[in-house]
Amino acid sequence: MTGILPSYQRFVNGVPVPSISRRSFRLREKYLIISVLLTFAIVWLGALFYLPEFKSSTSVNDSVYNVYKRIQKAGPELLMPPPLAQNEVGDFPVVGIVRHGEEGDDPHVVEDRNRLRAKIDEEMGMKVLERPQFDAAPSISSSKGPSKPPVNAIEEPVLGNNAANKDIPVSDLKVDGSLKQYVVPVINPSTDPDIIQKRDTVKEMMRHAWNNYKLYAWGKNELKPMSKRAHLTSVFGGGDLGATIVDGMDTLYIMGLIDEFREGRDWIAEHFHINEIDSDLSVFETTIRFVGGLLSCYALTGDSLFRDKAAEVADALLPAFDTPTGLPYALINPSNKANRQYHWAGANSILSEVGTLHMEFTYLSDVTGKDVYRQKVDRIREVLHNIQKPDGLYPNYINPRTGQWGQRHTSLGALGDSFYEYLLKAWMVSNNEDEQARVMFDEAMQAALDKMLRISPSGLAYLAEVKYGRIFEEKMDHLSCFAGGMFALASTTLQNSLSERYMDVARKLTHTCHESYDRSETKLGPEAFRFSGAVEARAMKSNEKMYLLRPETFESYFIMWRLTKDQKYRDWGWEAVQALEKHCRVEGGYTGLVNVYHSAPQGDDVQQSFFLAETLKYLYLLFSDDSLLHLDEWVFNTEAHPFPIKGKNPLYRSANKLIANSGNEDNQV
Ligand code: DMJ
Numbered sequence: 001m002t003g004i005l006p007s008y009q010r011f012v013n014g015v016p017v018p019s020i021s022r023r024s025f026r027l028r029e030k031y032l033i034i035s036v037l038l039t040f041a042i043v044w045l046g047a048l049f050y051l052p053e054f055k056s057s058t059s060v061n062d063s064v065y066n067v068y069k070r071i072q073k074a075g076p077e078l079l080m081p082p083p084l085a086q087n088e089v090g091d092f093p094v095v096g097i098v099r100h101g102e103e104g105d106d107p108h109v110v111e112d113r114n115r116l117r118a119k120i121d122e123e124m125g126m127k128v129l130e131r132p133q134f135d136a137a138p139s140i141s142s143s144k145g146p147s148k149p150p151v152n153a154i155e156e157p158v159l160g161n162n163a164a165n166k167d168i169p170v171s172d173l174k175v176d177g178s179l180k181q182y183v184v185p186v187i188n189p190s191t192d193p194d195i196i197q198k199r200d201t202v203k204e205m206m207r208h209a210w211n212n213y214k215l216y217a218w219g220k221n222e223l224k225p226m227s228k229r230a231h232l233t234s235v236f237g238g239g240d241l242g243a244t245i246v247d248g249m250d251t252l253y254i255m256g257l258i259d260e261f262r263e264g265r266d267w268i269a270e271h272f273h274i275n276e277i278d279s280d281l282s283v284f285e286t287t288i289r290f291v292g293g294l295l296s297c298y299a300l301t302g303d304s305l306f307r308d309k310a311a312e313v314a315d316a317l318l319p320a321f322d323t324p325t326g327l328p329y330a331l332i333n334p335s336n337k338a339n340r341q342y343h344w345a346g347a348n349s350i351l352s353e354v355g356t357l358h359m360e361f362t363y364l365s366d367v368t369g370k371d372v373y374r375q376k377v378d379r380i381r382e383v384l385h386n387i388q389k390p391d392g393l394y395p396n397y398i399n400p401r402t403g404q405w406g407q408r409h410t411s412l413g414a415l416g417d418s419f420y421e422y423l424l425k426a427w428m429v430s431n432n433e434d435e436q437a438r439v440m441f442d443e444a445m446q447a448a449l450d451k452m453l454r455i456s457p458s459g460l461a462y463l464a465e466v467k468y469g470r471i472f473e474e475k476m477d478h479l480s481c482f483a484g485g486m487f488a489l490a491s492t493t494l495q496n497s498l499s500e501r502y503m504d505v506a507r508k509l510t511h512t513c514h515e516s517y518d519r520s521e522t523k524l525g526p527e528a529f530r531f532s533g534a535v536e537a538r539a540m541k542s543n544e545k546m547y548l549l550r551p552e553t554f555e556s557y558f559i560m561w562r563l564t565k566d567q568k569y570r571d572w573g574w575e576a577v578q579a580l581e582k583h584c585r586v587e588g589g590y591t592g593l594v595n596v597y598h599s600a601p602q603g604d605d606v607q608q609s610f611f612l613a614e615t616l617k618y619l620y621l622l623f624s625d626d627s628l629l630h631l632d633e634w635v636f637n638t639e640a641h642p643f644p645i646k647g648k649n650p651l652y653r654s655a656n657k658l659i660a661n662s663g664n665e666d667n668q669v
Pocket residue numbers: 108418479550551552610614638639640
């Protein structure tokens with residue numbers, strides 16, 4: 001006992017009594033507590049270092065720094081529980097089984113990552129192949145290939161503005177004058193051979209993508225261009241939904257590829273039956289690609305098949321909106337009508353998903369005369385309009401059962417992006433009548449720019465991610481690169497106190513996105529890029545280095561070209577075309593890349609449907625005359641499907657009657 005002082009004294013009747021008999025016991029206790037604490041600290045630190053985010057760090061110092069930054073930025077999240085898992089929500093009425101790591105993952109990010117998995121170990125060295133001559137392309141079986149022309153009476157749409165079309169007699173525009181069916185869109189009046197050659201190059205790329213899909217994956221959702229077979233684990237699964245056909249149709253039409261357009265139209269007429277699909281479909285993805293694609297085709301051609309199929313798809317999605325708030329669940333199985341949420345979002349729906357249905361559902365109501373679709377999205381709008389926005393920002397997660405926000409994470413990239421885009425575009429496509437949408441857009445952008453717009457040490461503007469009102473990550477997603485175009489449209493369509501700032505931001509963000517392309521070996525941009533110390537506009541983690549054939553940067557080039565006529569946007573677009581040809585083109589189509597910083601990158605073996613719907617469309621339009629889908633008459637949905645502006649564009653094709661009830665044709669008002 002000598003040398004060991006009592007660590008504290010006990011008092012008996014106010015008199016201090018050294019407690020000899022307790023001394024050794026307390027010491028053991030101390031050792032025990034210290035070892036428990038030590039064990040806990042080791043496990044905790046170990047877990048942090050082994051989180052995937054930290055694994056990719058290049059050194060221990062990086063990891064320590066990242067841990068420090070992460071703790072510093074986590075803020076209130078450290079003290080708050082994550083969103084409830086689905087099975088913890090009590091009476092949460094979602095039906096269905098949560099399958100971790102399958103198609104329930106974030107459609108923008110995780111599913112794309114899954115696409116890479118299968119090919120990640122394959123040989124590098126993808127060859128740049130000569131362009132095959134598809135004039136002699138092998139055709140598919142006659143039952144699936146071109147057949148009779150459509151029987152529906154087609155009006156004679158001309159896509160450009162009236163003034164530009166005057167010089168081109170309609171008879172010259174027809175593919176088959178005797179049938180008077182589909183009309184080839186306005187021929188580009190440009191006489192500049194350089195521009196014509198660039199536009200024709202993009203058109204040939206579309207042929208290559210389409211013909212290979214036709215050859216190896218016809219009727220399936222997407223193509224694996226390296227293995228030359230169907231891609232069965234896409235966002236739409238393995239069912240025969242023909243996502244590439246439906247998504248790519250209007251691009252074919254706009255390019256004047258009318259034979260291919262007819263093939264697609266015939267497949268849709270004979271084989272597209274969404275109610276037979278027995279797997280979970282994303283309400284958002286199905287709306288923007290299928291409803292959007294079909295409605296564009298209806299506007300362009302007047303062929304009622306497209307309108308009716310669009311309504312069939314939307315009807316299959318309607319049960320997902322049966323929630324206490326009207327905010328839809330994320331996923332629905334069209335055959336058994338079961339709904340569920342993404343497992344990673346707990347009970348929540350995603351802002352960019354519930355907020356990116358408005359254009360399609362409103363237009364569908366107008367062309368069918370059925371009000372039910374508009375009612376669904378008007379209800380969503382009211383929830384988002386009335387809810388309190390923390391710091392004026394819209395968090396990415398919202399619970400459709402309670403109408404409350406989930407995590408306070410705000411982004412103009414994945415999970416947030418097109419919600420903002422659709423506020424602006426709902427106003428534009430309504431011919432400025434939907435004023436509520438424009439006010440919500442301007443308010444949201446004011447808060448977003450104040451909190452999220454950052455300038456790097458070398459002067460690059462970027463949109464950082466925010467959590468609980470503070471910068472969370474100095475990172476910008478490729479998905480956010482649509483914002484250049486969005487801000488430019490916002491600037492030119494309404495002169496208000498924000499207009500100048502919008503255009504300034506538009507130029508700067510488009511420049512930054514181009515930098516992210518220019519700073520890679522392939523001249524194609526990464527999935528996400530960071531600003532950290534000396535690193536600017538470059539990906540740092542391996543899963544950020546992919547290029548998935550995404551369109552957002554080219555979308556901004558296209559809008560910026562149309563609105564500013566600054567030659568650099570066409571130059572940047574041409575750089576991209578050359579890079580796509582060099583690195584993404586393979587004999588069997590176009591593939592995404594695993595790492596844009598390799599000079600001979602490995603392919604991911606997926607030809608995304610949005611490559612045909614968006615990437616090639618925006619590049620083609622970049623080298624076309626303004627009269628082709630004039631921005632005064634058309635607004636592009638988030639999947640680049642053009643919608644006519646109400647009251648301005650004669651191709652709007654409103655139904656004459658309004659049917660108030662869902663699908664009840666007898667109840668006409
Ligand atoms: C497209 O499906 C749409 O543009 C969507 O809004 C987000 N991302 C993909 C393409 O990257």
